[in-house]
Amino acid sequence: MGNGAKAKESLAVTVATYNIHDAIGCDGRFNPTRIAQVLGELNASVLALQEVGSHHSGVDMLAFLRDATGFEAVAGPTVLRATGEYGNAVLSRYPVREVTRIDLKVPRREERGALDVLLDCDGSPLRVLATHLGLRPAERREQVQRLLRALEAEKRVTTVLMGDLNEWFLWGRPLRWLHVHFKRTPSPPTFPARFPIFALDRIWVEPRRLLRRLMVHASPQARIASDHLPVLAQVELR
Secondary structure (H helix, E strand, O other): OOOHHOOOOOOOEEEEEEEEEHHHHOOOEEEEHHHHHHHHHOOEEEEEEOOOOOEOOOOOOHHHHHHOOEEEEEEEEEEEEOOOEHHHHHHEEEOOEEEEHHHHHOOOOOOOOOEEEEEEOOOOEEEEEEEOOOHHHHHHHHHHHHHHHHHHHHHOOOEEEEEEEEOOOOOHHHHHHHHHHHHHOOOOOOOOOOOEEEEEEEEEEEEEEEEEEEEEEOOHHHHOOOOOOOEEEEEEOO
16 A cells, blocks of 8 residues: 555454353253353354343352353343342453443333443454343334434444344334344344244344354254354454
């Protein structure tokens, strides 16, 4: 390039979303080690986790997975149970620069939320929104509208929205709104883990052209560690 300038190389970052089901597998067993092993198989640099809590055995799942991965952990609890906090989390190999917790509560429904995290990926910013939406259609419509308002209100950087959206109505308004904002994205089935039928776990990237690949991780371990399969995506950062 002119004047001795060098072209900045792009950075490929692998992100993943995984509903760990409180570390209770399809066999009904509480087994944190299996979840940690699946995370190791993913080899992702940024992880959005759902249904992360403290077990009555005394195991703090977020602390356990933070120590297993060596990543920085961001907690996004939505419910306080007798055993401790429970909800969303983000694990990141990259430094966390900012954290905002978005309230997605809907009256008379289980409390929900989203983590809005800004990461420094070797000098390139990456915004990650990690969430777990409600079970009823009206609830999800309200929650997606709040997420879209948060997305549109902030300065534009490369952004990933991922999590368990609990949206099985392919023609429903929440998915249509998200497709309009992010452009349509592949959505392989992730639930139930042994014989997946529903695409409940999703990843969107903005700008869409920076999404390089997206796939479900369906190893033998992943098929039993939780009732959901994890989803991975490779995002190119300029």
